Amino acid sequence: MTITASIVTYNHHLLDFEPVLRSLFASPVDVVYVIDHSDSMLELKAELQEFARRVLNGEPELKQKASNGFKLIYLPHENNGYGGGHNVALKDAMKLGSKYHLVVNPDVWFGPEVMPKLVRYMEEHEDVGQMMPKVLFPNGQIQRLAKMLPTPFDMFGRLCIPNFIIKRRNTIYELQQSGFTKILNVPYLSGCFMFLRMSAVQDVGLFDEQFFMYAEDIDMTRRIHKKYKTLYYPCTTIYHTFTRGSRKSLRLLRIHVVNIMLYFNKWGWFKDEERNTVNENVMQQIGGTVL
Numbered sequence: 001m002t003i004t005a006s007i008v009t010y011n012h013h014l015l016d017f018e019p020v021l022r023s024l025f026a027s028p029v030d031v032v033y034v035i036d037h038s039d040s041m042l043e044l045k046a047e048l049q050e051f052a053r054r055v056l057n058g059e060p061e062l063k064q065k066a067s068n069g070f071k072l073i074y075l076p077h078e079n080n081g082y083g084g085g086h087n088v089a090l091k092d093a094m095k096l097g098s099k100y101h102l103v104v105n106p107d108v109w110f111g112p113e114v115m116p117k118l119v120r121y122m123e124e125h126e127d128v129g130q131m132m133p134k135v136l137f138p139n140g141q142i143q144r145l146a147k148m149l150p151t152p153f154d155m156f157g158r159l160c161i162p163n164f165i166i167k168r169r170n171t172i173y174e175l176q177q178s179g180f181t182k183i184l185n186v187p188y189l190s191g192c193f194m195f196l197r198m199s200a201v202q203d204v205g206l207f208d209e210q211f212f213m214y215a216e217d218i219d220m221t222r223r224i225h226k227k228y229k230t231l232y233y234p235c236t237t238i239y240h241t242f243t244r245g246s247r248k249s250l251r252l253l254r255i256h257v258v259n260i261m262l263y264f265n266k267w268g269w270f271k272d273e274e275r276n277t278v279n280e281n282v283m284q285q286i287g288g289t290v291l
Contacts, residue, residue, distance in 0.1 A: 003119065005102035006033040006089030008082055011040065014047045017106035021072075024104075025055055025062055027115035031071045031096065033089035037079035045074045082191065083207025083216035090206055094198065101201070103194040107241035117236045118195050129200030129228025130221060132189040134180060134237045143242055144174040145190035146232035148282050149222060149275040155260045178286040184232045185285065187225040187278045191217030192240050200228050208266075214256045215263040222267070225278065 005024050007017060024032050036044060049072075056066040077088055086103050093101050100122060102115070110133075118131050135143040148154075154173045157166045171177065178184060194217065204223040207216045221230050267275070 001100075002031070002093075002096055002098045003029050003100045003102075003115070004031045004033070004089070004093040004096065004098040005029045005104060006035060006086050006093075007104055007106055008035045008037060008085035009041075009044075009106055010037045010079065012038070012044075012106050013041070014044065014051060018051070019109035020104060020106060021051070022055065023109045023111070023114075024102075025052075025065070025070075026112040027110075028119060029102065029115065030069065031073060031093070031098070033092065034072070034074045035085040035088050036074065036076045037085055038076075039079075045076075048072060048074050080209060081212035081216070083211055083220070084209040087206045087209065090198075090201060094202065098198050101196045101198055103191065103196065105192040105240065108192055108238055110236075110238035114236045114238060118233070121233065121235075122195070122197060125229070127229050128231055129197045129204075129224040130189060130230040131195045131233045132193050132231070134232075134234040135190065135192065135240050136237055138239055138241060142180055143190075143240060144176065144180070145192065145240075146175055146180075146184060146186045147188040148173050148175065148279040149187050149272075150218065151275070152264055152269055155264075156257075172283075175282070175286060180232075180234055182234065184282070185225075185229045186232050186282055187222050187230060188218050189221045189230055189232065191220075192242070193238055194220070196224075197228070200224050203227060210262055210266075211259050212255055213252075213259060215259040218263060219266070222278075226274075 007020060009017060021032070034048060038044070052072045056062045056070070073092075075088060077085060079085075090101060100119060114133060118133070122128055122131065132146065135145050137143060150173065153166075154169065157169070163170065175184065175186065201224075204227060208219050211219060224230050
């Protein structure tokens with residue numbers, strides 16, 4: 001069984017994503033792709049090669065893993081967006097015959113128990129196409145990254161309206177009533193950590209590259225959710241820095257707004273019967289009501 005993973009970087013130094021690399025090296029992942037969208041990180045490839053050599057030779061278990069064929073593949077690529085970058089890795093992973101693939105952010109890290117738990121669950125539940133574990137900030141606070149399918153009010157309200165005005169709606173949209181303590185089949189899982197069954201990806205298609213950033217994970221999870229379970233799985237935990245770039249940069253805010261508009265152009269702004277049905281099903285799982 002082959003397991004692959006991919007990280008998309010943009011002007012990241014090795015130190016920026018060393019923790020996730022170490023996490024992946026200590027996991028049952030066989031191939032790690034680093035898709036570099038930068039245009040100025042000329043030394044990154046050499047730094048990655050030296051880092052991998054040093055780390056993989058540093059412990060007997062990792063040395064054995066390296067001798068069994070583990071690969072760290074660096075691929076510089078034109079910046080075609082977050083989903084587009086991961087598509088480069090997914091296409092190659094399909095050729096390798098990968099059974100599971102992890103799409104992961106550079107600012108994520110996790111313990112060696114995480115991936116085996118996810119793989120085991122997937123092996124035992126063939127109707128599951130995607131999983132995301134519990135996600136915490138570095139200080140231990142929970143990140144509410146499993147959500148209902150958004151309405152325009154959900155997405156643009158969060159960008160433009162003070163939280164105290166939309167607090168009640170956010171509570172529902174972010175599934176806060178669930179307490180984040182049980183396994184939930186939800187239609188929107190964050191792109192920071194997408195553990196994918198490759199046969200499901202081949203079934204529904206790769207990331208839609210019309211979305212440069214910020215909507216590709218909603219679209220991908222939604223498409224998988226139509227045919228498979230897409231699970232929030234709080235039985236294991238990862239950590240995510242989560243910088244909320246679009247709240248600090250006007251450029252990223254513009255990209256965020258444009259891509260959310262593209263999402264609603266694709267799926268429907270105010271008339272989206274599938275969204276209504278899916279969200280009602282999610283609320284039934286946690287005993288809540290859709291506004």
